[in-house]
Amino acid sequence: MKPSVLILITGIFALALFACAQPPVPPRAGGVAALRSQAAVVCTLPTFLRKVHYLAQTPAFSLPDSGFQNAPPIDSTPVNANITQDLTDAFNIAPDFFKSQLCNLTGIYIDRTGCSSYDPSSCSGPDPSDRLWGFRAFDGSGNSAGEFIGTWLGLWQNGIQGHPPVLSSFETGRLQALLNWSQPSHKPPAHELVDPDTSKMTVLAVLAHEVGHVFWYDVFVVKADGSPNPGGPADFSQFCGGTFYQPVGVGQQGSWILPPTVPDGRWISFGEPRNYHRADDVDMTKLGFALDHRRFPHAGDLLHGIFSDIQNGRWASALASFSTDEDFVETFQLFVLRHSRTPLKNSRVKISGTRGRIYSDDIPYTFNQRPELVRKSGCFDYLLP
Numbered sequence: 001m002k003p004s005v006l007i008l009i010t011g012i013f014a015l016a017l018f019a020c021a022q023p024p025v026p027p028r029a030g031g032v033a034a035l036r037s038q039a040a041v042v043c044t045l046p047t048f049l050r051k052v053h054y055l056a057q058t059p060a061f062s063l064p065d066s067g068f069q070n071a072p073p074i075d076s077t078p079v080n081a082n083i084t085q086d087l088t089d090a091f092n093i094a095p096d097f098f099k100s101q102l103c104n105l106t107g108i109y110i111d112r113t114g115c116s117s118y119d120p121s122s123c124s125g126p127d128p129s130d131r132l133w134g135f136r137a138f139d140g141s142g143n144s145a146g147e148f149i150g151t152w153l154g155l156w157q158n159g160i161q162g163h164p165p166v167l168s169s170f171e172t173g174r175l176q177a178l179l180n181w182s183q184p185s186h187k188p189p190a191h192e193l194v195d196p197d198t199s200k201m202t203v204l205a206v207l208a209h210e211v212g213h214v215f216w217y218d219v220f221v222v223k224a225d226g227s228p229n230p231g232g233p234a235d236f237s238q239f240c241g242g243t244f245y246q247p248v249g250v251g252q253q254g255s256w257i258l259p260p261t262v263p264d265g266r267w268i269s270f271g272e273p274r275n276y277h278r279a280d281d282v283d284m285t286k287l288g289f290a291l292d293h294r295r296f297p298h299a300g301d302l303l304h305g306i307f308s309d310i311q312n313g314r315w316a317s318a319l320a321s322f323s324t325d326e327d328f329v330e331t332f333q334l335f336v337l338r339h340s341r342t343p344l345k346n347s348r349v350k351i352s353g354t355r356g357r358i359y360s361d362d363i364p365y366t367f368n369q370r371p372e373l374v375r376k377s378g379c380f381d382y383l384l385p
Contacts, residue, residue, distance in 0.1 A: 043103030106146030123154030313370020
């Protein structure tokens with residue numbers, strides 16, 4: 001069952017689409033060994049910035065990951081100075097392994113969908129999560145044609161002096177959009193204490209999330225030798241000893257009842273529930289029912305259950321609990337932020353529940369007390385020096 005209220009916003013994607021309309025990209029070696037080798041090479045800021053362009057037109061995000069000949073076209077207009085500065089600031093605080101991942105991308109796009117000019121104030125639309133995406137591309141012969149991520153120009157319209165919102169504002173907007181929680185008579189959940197709470201951390205979080213969706217395919221949708229397998233099934237034995245999605249069993253933690261699947265069309269809608277939690281975890285159908293029927297205090301109790309479950313400690317965020325794909329991506333995003341040059345220490349969420357209860361939950365602050373999250377996050381430790 002899919003709680004209908006939870007599937008209102010499309011936009012954070014894990015797919016593989018277009019071949020590139022520029023010189024062909026050599027086939028990319030795959031597998032964790034290749035990724036480890038790439039992560040060991042720290043790239044420079046100019047290399048990163050050369051990959052940043054405006055997007056000339058919106059790609060059609062509805063196709064599987066093979067046989068396409070056209071990449072998202074580049075708009076050669078020089079990128080806004082504020083955007084360039086914010087991307088520079090985010091790059092400078094990124095951990096070295098993530099700098100390498102950014103520089104290994106073929107393109108980093110600024111999507112102007114819903115914008116009438118190159119001025120962020122000209123943009124209209126929902127929460128910025130609606131315009132964020134990532135994909136890896138293959139040509140008609142099954143060879144790599146590049147990997148791309150995109151952010152939205154409108155991300156720069158709600159901050160201060162032309163910069164993106166600080167991380168607490170961004171995460172609050174994303175959480176409320178995820179839940180479609182806008183009832184003014186019952187205060188929606190909000191990130192009230194984030195440290196560090198800066199625009200550069202927001203940009204780093206956005207980049208990490210979208211790279212995470214590409215990364216999912218790099219480690220799971222591969223052949224036995226670790227090379228990319230466009231159109232093929234996922235092989236979960238290729239990463240972290242096959243234990244990131246550890247099966248539920250006696251003496252095992254695990255987070256999901258069923259193994260993941262590659263979605264049809266490689267399209268992941270923002271907030272789309274996929275798979276089922278263990279019986280001792282929050283039932284997402286109940287959360288969906290409470291939200292769908294505007295029973296916000298009951299939804300608050302359930303949301304608190306996701307954030308506060310330190311004993312099992314499965315989730316990097318509320319979004320992580322919605323699907324196996326987002327579990328990987330949000331765990332990776334948290335890993336990047338915790339290992340940045342300005343490490344994320346706090347992201348406290350204030351939630352209103354039944355009987356006037358007010359909950360305060362902080363996943364980064366209590367990270368080391370969350371055994372399953374620590375275990376899954378450890379799968380990325382090989383990226384560190």
